[in-house]
Amino acid sequence: MAFKIIASQCTQCSACEFECPTGAIKFKGETYVIDPNKCTECEGYFETQQCAAICPVPKTCVPA
Ligand code: SF4
Numbered sequence: 001m002a003f004k005i006i007a008s009q010c011t012q013c014s015a016c017e018f019e020c021p022t023g024a025i026k027f028k029g030e031t032y033v034i035d036p037n038k039c040t041e042c043e044g045y046f047e048t049q050q051c052a053a054i055c056p057v058p059k060t061c062v063p064a
């Protein structure tokens, strides 16, 4: 399981990139993307998904 970023809503603030414990979030092309092979939904690190918690835009980091 992994989270994804809704590119059309992302303001490219970069906040999520530094919160991700697995380094799954990278700027790629014109937006931030979550590598589904690296995203663990924060399992083993945090009880809540850090990207969704820090993102200032509601419903932008969501379950894929
Ligand atoms: S859910 Fe957690 S592991 Fe997955 S991209 Fe967001 S911060 Fe990273």
Ligand code: SF4
Pocket (backbone or CB within 6 Å): 005, 009, 010, 011, 012, 013, 014, 015, 016, 017, 032, 051, 054, 055, 056, 057, 060, 061
């Ligand atoms: S925190 Fe939200 S708005 Fe900021 S770069 Fe990440 S997905 Fe985009």
